[in-house]
Amino acid sequence: MLVTKHQNTINNAVKANHERTFYSQYPEHPKAYGEEAHAKGVQSYQQLLGKPFKQLLQTGETGWSGEEVSPYTQEVLGVSYPIFAVSDLLSKAAEAGKSWGKLPVAERAGALTETLERIKDYFFDIANATMHTTGQSFMMSFQASGPHANDRALEAIATGYHELQRYPPHLEWEKPMGKISIRLYKTFKPIPKGIGVVIGCSTFPVWNTLPGVYADLIAGNPVIIKPHPKAVLPIAIAVSAIQQALRDNGYDPHICQLAADSSDHLITKELCEHPDVKLIDYTGGSAFGNYIESLPGKTVFTEKAGVNSVILDSVKELGPVIENLAFSVSLYSGQMCTAPQNFFIPENGINTANGHVPFNEVVQQLKDAVVGLVNHPKMGAGTLGAIQNDQTLTRAKEARHLGGKVILEGGPVTNEEFNKARICSPTILEVSSADTAIYEKELFGPVILIIKTRDTDHSVQLAKQMAVKYGAITCAAYSTDKQTKDKIEEEMNSVFTPVSFNLTGFIWVNQHAAFSDFHVTGGNPAGNASFTNQEFIVKRFVWVGNRELAE
Amino acid sequence: MLVTKHQNTINNAVKANHERTFYSQYPEHPKAYGEEAHAKGVQSYQQLLGKPFKQLLQTGETGWSGEEVSPYTQEVLGVSYPIFAVSDLLSKAAEAGKSWGKLPVAERAGALTETLERIKDYFFDIANATMHTTGQSFMMSFQASGPHANDRALEAIATGYHELQRYPPHLEWEKPMGKISIRLYKTFKPIPKGIGVVIGCSTFPVWNTLPGVYADLIAGNPVIIKPHPKAVLPIAIAVSAIQQALRDNGYDPHICQLAADSSDHLITKELCEHPDVKLIDYTGGSAFGNYIESLPGKTVFTEKAGVNSVILDSVKELGPVIENLAFSVSLYSGQMCTAPQNFFIPENGINTANGHVPFNEVVQQLKDAVVGLVNHPKMGAGTLGAIQNDQTLTRAKEARHLGGKVILEGGPVTNEEFNKARICSPTILEVSSADTAIYEKELFGPVILIIKTRDTDHSVQLAKQMAVKYGAITCAAYSTDKQTKDKIEEEMNSVFTPVSFNLTGFIWVNQHAAFSDFHVTGGNPAGNASFTNQEFIVKRFVWVGNRELAE
Known part of the structure; x- marks a missing residue:
């Protein structure tokens, strides 16, 4: 049903990905979202401050922690986030992943596009949270963590929608052998690789996180998001929106979990080194990025430092x-x-x-x-x-x-x-x-x-x-x-x-447009991955083909 | 011109890759190649024995070496192969790669398909050479090292033809910004990663080698083939055919070089560890395969041991x-x-x-x-x-x-x-x-x-x-x-x-058909690569997009 609802959006995004002409599903101008939206967003944001963040659909926390400080006011936000044991996160991810990974790709695409629509309802809350954790201006906070991040997420959904349906799910193969022929029924399945971890950074906590999250999810993998402890709120709001949309449509929200931690007890290495974690997306410094890339048995996507x-x-x-x-x-x-x-x-x-x-x-x-x-x-x-x-x-x-x-x-x-x-x-x-x-x-x-x-x-x-x-x-x-x-x-x-x-006027080298510009090529030490080329998707699942002799 | 000549073959192969129904460009039955072919092949093979192999278009060898023994006769073949310094191989590959990497993908596809046609002329020579190095029966030698290997090579060409032309080479991008709009000219280029090395094995010296060779080449990378010292002749004949077809059509034959070595002076590690080598394909035991996979800064494709x-x-x-x-x-x-x-x-x-x-x-x-x-x-x-x-x-x-x-x-x-x-x-x-x-x-x-x-x-x-x-x-x-x-x-x-x-009759679990069955999934310790899924190609080049402000 959600596939039908969003089929047009998905088709447009697949087409845009291929043609690479201008395309955007989520308008970048705040005014496109109504006159009231901005003021309401400020209010909603302020109501979150000084409280435990209880909007996530995750339970069993071992404690609460929060240490965000606004670069604008120097005041602590006072929001605390539930802390979960790594083993708890992984077992819930594994359990939720079982059914998620078996859904038809089109169904996953529909459900995931629906989660983006839900995130849209929180664009202004996320914008304020981004501003007061990253130090971005309001406008950049809005655009980068809102419409631009959602466009990048849709780009990943669309790329997955295309790649995972590349081969026919089943067919009859007939090999002529002179007087006889051999007939086999064959099936081709894109099998998800396993649990994904996406490690966020403190400057673009949503924009740099959602592509990996949606790439993991469209390929059928459950995902755990490990935000930077100084920039949790923007992605926490996004994850809560995702989880609510999933639950409301009958999916297990644990396919996308938030794994906040604290500076004095970081869980990144424990998560990444766990044998059940198969996929890691990382944005941040080169030293830690190189460590991530060196982990054996993991499929890794990095964006590290560069000298432009x-x-x-x-x-x-x-x-x-x-x-x-x-x-x-x-x-x-x-x-x-x-x-x-x-x-x-x-x-x-x-x-x-x-x-x-x-x-x-x-x-x-x-x-x-x-x-x-x-x-x-x-x-x-x-x-x-x-x-x-x-x-x-x-x-x-x-x-x-x-x-x-x-x-x-x-x-x-x-x-x-x-x-x-x-x-x-x-x-x-x-x-x-x-x-x-x-x-x-x-x-x-x-x-x-x-x-x-x-x-x-x-x-x-x-x-x-x-x-x-x-x-x-x-x-x-x-x-x-x-x-x-x-x-x-x-x-x-x-x-x-x-x-x-020769850029002049209202276009700057800093800007990479979703559906057209690849962000990072993946070919030099600035990172090994690219938003969103084929590799960003196809490394997250494995094609497996089965055969049976036709009667 | 070669593109036009082979366009139909390439189109059929691209279609077959997607549809995965039965397809074969090179008939697997020896009789399809004429009544004389078998006998002539035996003769040609015998004329190679006991001599230096001078059919390669490579010069500057530092010596000659050969140590093959027929598993059927226990006699040494007496064929010796030119030995080249690693630095010489690499500098020639780099030089030849410059122009090759800049050709349009379609032109490369045409030229490479032509090299397969040239290999076809040597199917029976290769079959005899395979038989007396690997110990395969004549029929398996013919099929595996001949038509089946060529089909797998064409499969790689076709996958590359499709993937490298996925995005438009140039386009105009126009972003509406209210009263104005921003216009950029954009180009998208699949840039080859660099020199590839393909390490062959002693049991399937052609079949397991050609997919990596053609995947490297279609993506614009020059390739160096390091055969197993006990099974050189079959692939040496194939490489000489490739080189001759390249030269005859105006391409530098050094985009595909043979790097034979000897058991007492193996060059595999020296080649693989060289910083100029960016891509490695490997078939063989797990211990060496794990070493290959652990090399930093390399894109690696392995087929190792498995327990079926x-x-x-x-x-x-x-x-x-x-x-x-x-x-x-x-x-x-x-x-x-x-x-x-x-x-x-x-x-x-x-x-x-x-x-x-x-x-x-x-x-x-x-x-x-x-x-x-x-x-x-x-x-x-x-x-x-x-x-x-x-x-x-x-x-x-x-x-x-x-x-x-x-x-x-x-x-x-x-x-x-x-x-x-x-x-x-x-x-x-x-x-x-x-x-x-x-x-x-x-x-x-x-x-x-x-x-x-x-x-x-x-x-x-x-x-x-x-x-x-x-x-x-x-x-x-x-x-x-x-x-x-x-x-x-x-x-x-x-x-x-x-x-x-439930396989019975004339189909066995051992058989993997080109254009339909993926060979190895790449998802378990038996290997990290698969003939020929998208990943087998897209990891060999990097998408780079350039932009310029439109006047």
Whole structure:
């Protein structure tokens, strides 16, 4: 029944996945959800504060824990979450998975699309929760944790719907053998691999979590979500919506469980190392990501750290380019895995349609644009958001000591609504191309490095070297020369890094659109998985074919 | 041009891959290739003996080596192969890979299909070479290394043709933003992962090698084939055919190189551990396979050892079942990875349409059938073939000491054509279900274990346990009861083992048909890969998407 209800949505999503033209099931503008929605969301969010979160349909907790602090108010949220024994989570997942894994794929797709519709009812609650755990602006919180996350989830459902129905469920096979023929009945079944664990991060607790969750679920696997202890509420609301929709439609809500823990007793390793856990999705730092990837007998999907480059070669008009880049680096204070960090600029400067611009002038314009943006009374605070945690804040504040020449020193910015917001505006450093020790690391947060190179070939060589050694999720390049663009594309693509050329206006390199842009290629050290290519789905189940002699 | 020539073949293969009904591009019967072909093949093969193999289009060898001995004649073949430095192989692969990886997928598919047509011209040479390196009968040598291997290769080409063209190579993306819209040009490219190495085995040197070779090549990767030093000639002939077809059509033959080595200086580890090698396909023992799987930074496809089960529950008529099984276990003396080894039979015997048959009677009938087959003057020698190597021969000869009750002791069988053929007929042992130490190992070769169980549930439980712990590629089950069949299927499928039910007549559990049966599921310790599901292809390349602001 839910299949029928959502067949059109699923069909559209499958088509969009293949055609990769613009598609979105969930409008990204808050106003699309009614005039009342925003205010009601604030209210619902506030009603959650200072209380145990009892909306989950999971019982048997061994205690309650919560340690979230708003990056905007510095106040504890006071929400506590039920803590479960790992063995309890796993046995409930295994039990619930038995029937879930046997459902026809189309039925699972219908049920899962219904859960997305239920999450939609909580978009504004989730947005406020995201804002006050991650430090994202309201708008980013809304879009990333709401419609964009749901679109990515639907993308995974649709990819699974297609892949798991690739082969006929049963058929008769007849082999001619001269005078006789051999006839076999054959069946083909996509058998789920087993229990999945999805490990969330503190900056995008919903967006980075839902793709793995829905990929596991559409392939028939029960899933356990282990959120970052500092960013639980947004995904807790989403999981409670999923569980309610499942229960209301007769499915066991334990196919999708929340496994909150606390900083002083993390359960991630215990969960991941358990032999019953077969699938792991992870977003976070490289050290832990490498540990996850090294676990034997697990199918693992990671998004780790990367060093994203900007290659400036030549432009038509410098102003709009610099504006675009200033916004890209300032947006959510560089706490996006897609944010540019390393700007490679030739020492001789760059050509524009209006003449040559020397290196120092390009740097000056970037500095001015960043300063102008962050101090803009209407734009500044909203663009920067707040810094999620103290480590990132410290890194930002100390950035001026990293080495090189300090072009812009980060510092306090006023947020009129939240005067205690944890903010540090971007620091810009200029370094030489020999200073690899400085620019070969991901400096998560508002730190921009300008690397003076011999020429664009040198820029490309260094950007490529960074991607192959330390990973890269994006590369922004600016050139008006076809041959140069081809070279940049070929070189960066050869290290599995996508290139965005000549972006100006209302599109930024940070943005990856569901149903069209693959998020992370999976081919360099920034991660081994990609939202959502075929591999992201087909590694979660196993094709098994049975045969029987036809009578 | 080659695309046009072979478009029909490729389209048919893509369709067959999806529909999984019977399909074959290369007829499996030798007579389909003309009356002269057989005799000419023997001649061509004999002309290769006792000489350096100079048909490869590779130069710069550091020496020559060859150590093959015919399992039929015990004579050395005397063929020597050029030995190349690993660094030389890799630099030539990298160089050749540059242009190959940039060709349109359709062009690669056309060129590769042409190489299969060239291999076809050597089917009979390859058959003789296979016979005298592996010990397979002529018929199996012809089919497995000829048409069946080519069909599997075409299956990989077709899967790649489909997967790599899944997304549009370029498109315009337009996102409506109220009064304006954002327009981007996007391109999607399947970027090859890098150099592939395919490690061959001594029993199926072509059949187990070509799928990985063609999967690497269709995805744009150059490939290096490291054959087993005791079974080089069959694949050397195939590689020389591939190289000639490539050269004749203007492609660099170094995209597919042969890397022969010698037992006293194996290069497998040096090749596999080299950082430039990104893809490894392996067929062989579990210990080395586990090492291959543990190599960091490699995408690995393995087929290792497994313990295949037969579950006997109930049958219509026992005779045809026993005959079918006797043939399955005797075929190529159990040296097929798909051959059954462990027979689980309930202690109370089994039901048939003609009444109950006690356990001992079932065992007796199996013994009689095996004895009848191996001593059959026309069938025996051809079914058994010869034993590939001394270790397998020793294992077969010593099998009677493994423990349990000796039902049938293996021994010499006369091959009238080759009186020195290395043969040992099957040994049958009866063991108790508690004797796991005996039956939990793959006993590669002509050894059959009959395990007396409490009942069919017990049989299923033990067969499942073997599959999950030690891997399984096949399971043959016999039951006339729907509920029992469902249970066997569900339990064995849950450990990613396919089940073949009630096979009698001219179809055996050992056989996996290209375009229909997946070979190995990839889900249990018998191997992590499957000929040819989506995963076998999509892990060999990376989707990279580029964007540019539309003017």
